[in-house]
Amino acid sequence: MQPILSASTLSPWEPGIFALVVYGLMVMGLVALLLFFASWLGEKKSNPEKLRPYESGVIPTGSARLRYPVPFYMVAIFFLIFDVEAAYIFAWAVSYDGLGWAGWLQISFFIFVLILGLVYIWKKGGLEWGPTAKTD
């Protein structure tokens, strides 16, 4: 641990808390200013039609707040999960010679668990995505 020197802590030129605070304030100020300009300068003529959801020019039917099946969302989430897990494998691969057989066994176990997960998802039908009515 380095001792904190009061002189450089408050200096705007050297890295430290004060510089971060100044930077943070500036960012917040800029964002606030932009938001203010956007809302103040923009011309607003609100009427019921303008506030209505756009649906090809007609009045939408029913509510959009419904339990909507999202199979593609599941697929996307699975991809994300496996993608992140692959990062561990890359980390192992980079230094596999230093980790030796113990590392190899551990990563094999890790991959095995992943495959088990994939099989489980597959069996559960989590990867099924598309119209069901297709018979041919």
Added chain:
Amino acid sequence: MGANRENGLTDRLTSGADILINWARKYSLWPMFFGLSCCFVEEATALTARYDMARFGAEVLRPSPRQADLLIVSGTVFKKIAPVVLRLYEQMTEPKWVISMGSCSNSGGMYDVYSVVQGVDQILPVDVYIPGCPPRPEAVLQSIVLLQDKIVAEERPTRSIFHLKGGSQGSQDPILIDGQTKARDSRGPGMEGSAIRGTSALPPGFSDNRADLMWTPPPRRIELGEESKSVAKVLHELFGDDVQQTEYTSDMPTFQVEGHRVKDVLRHLKTEATPRFQRLEDLTAIDESARRKRQEYPDYTLIYHLLSFEPASRLRLKVALNGEHPVTSSVTEIWPSANWYEREVFDMFGVRFEGHPNLRRILMPHDWIGHPLRKSHPGRATEMDPYGLEDAKKHQPLDGGVYVTRGGKENELVLNMGPHHVSTHGLIRFIVGLNGEEITALEMDIGYHHRAAEKIGERQTWHQFIPYTDRVDYLAGAANNLPYVLAVETLADIRVPERAQFIRVMLSELFRLSNHLVFFATIAHDVGAMTPNFYTFREREIILDIVENITGGRLHPSWFRLGGVAADLPEGWKEPVDDFVRIFPDRLKEYEALITKNPIFKARTQGIGRISLEEAIDWGISGPNLRACGLGWDLRKKFPYSGYDNFDFEIPTATEGDCYARYLIRVEEMRQSLRIIEQAAERMPSGRYVTDDYRYVIPERGDMLKDIESLIHHFVNVTRGPKIPRGEAYVSCEIPRGEQGYYVVSDGLGYSYRTRIRAPGFPNVQVMPLMAVGETIADLIAIVGSLDYILPDIDR
């Protein structure tokens, strides 16, 4: 003193800022991807390589009004679509501008008819008007420049932006009100006392009608073949006096059937008779109340046109109906395709069909009063009250839940795709029931593009109606003229010289090519490939150049005339055609290299939107969509017209019946069309371009200037219209999208008594639920692209 100086400073500051803001705005206009009819084709062409609208800082059309600030109202504003146009305008971002493109949008144009708003400026403020029908792409570019100039010259945005008084931005023009700030009256100011031109010759008065003084030979009469005679014999044996054969006809065997037997007769003809009449070609009605010889006719006549594939023949059934609201039985059990046809007859004539599953209006808005094709219904919009802002707010399209019910399933979504949508290819509304992405139900709401061409046929003379036929399928141009002129020529027995026939064939095929090029671009675009657009529109421009060189027009040449064409081929017409024939095969290879074997394209289209041949026949599908199901049925071969039997070409077919097959058929058809064009240009016969029998036709100009006989014919046929003998004829042609038929009925006057257009798109689109239910919503777009329908042809 101090206040003044302050004001002066503010003024100087704001006017400086105005210059800057206006400069920025004029070069970053965002037009909406919004088209109503023909004009939009030219607007879209303005984006492509030759015209390149991007040079003017308005290159990207935005699909949603939230992202757009410029509305180019391109095309006819229909009363059914006007509430949608208004809503889209309201939903656009501020500040916003409006360009009114084309005569229809400016003033109603040539469509002074009950379903059309006589100028979009009655519901929206308009900044710039573009004249033309349709205006050329260059005119769109000029309108952008004019709007830019207007922004710079008239707008003071800084004051508005900073909430100071006296600023202005966006459209400031007022909405016009009929009788106060604009006049819809086609007679002009001070002429209110006179009748609208031409109306005095029309029913109920006929006071100016001169046709009764003229003599004509009788209509064409055909000799019936052996098959027709045997059909007549069998019908007589089975149904006795309930079926009466009409003695003389101009086109096909015709039978008068008693109302209570019609279902049995139709079932017999479809399932038992030899030959089998497997397709319900068309079903329509005639309001007989304005006949010159009223006592000879019932109140309404229902007309069934049937088609047999093997051998190729047609047959007509007529059913007399009486009473103010006649009732007859529905034939939807026999032909599912009768569903929409019967709805149309109900909508247009008020005839009820017992046993119809869903008898409600189809073309007109649900709250319309009256039945437009009745003779008592006004034809012109200017005879009716002006359509204004209040009407556009009031007459909303029906809620989607009326068409598709969720049926208690809480995770189903009812989604409206259209009437304004990038992928619907025009004003049609798909109401889709969705479970996730899967389509569980599909209904169509049509009629947003109902231009009332059939009603117009009853008031324009036989020649005057030709320009309206161009606009029935606005991508098929002159090919549209052909079935109409052939129908009238069949009825009046007008002979067409060979040269004129060749010119007609050549132009029709050029338009088939140009149409298929647009198809190629749009289907590729629909499944995500943008590039082909820019290639095919390049060649389409070459075709339109040839068309323009010959006819003087681009989209709507209105070039065919009764008895021939409007003028002879110009000098030097052949070189551009030859050049095109030479370069096009390589270009076609280039497109195919992009798409035909493209794995993404195949994955999106193969096995999608499949339909079997039996279903296709039952539902009356025609054109490339039918040939993609495996039937080599093409009217150019089966009922050779206009000399098509002189040409050597093949009819491509496929068997899969899916989107990919429909694509392949059209690509091959382009090759075959090119062959026909090549042969027509090569073997173009010499001779006359219009018949020398001037009784019904517009004479050659040289003759008109030289001899008095021709001059008289010219005068009569141009002004009052030729008197066509009393009778009827139906002729159908293979236009690019399928079989387009015209059924013309003459009461011996200068204009038709009833003009019926059998459109290919109407049955082709009716069948869509069969193709799309069970597929995903993305597949619906591919199906739409592959069917290649066009709205004015569905709604007419």
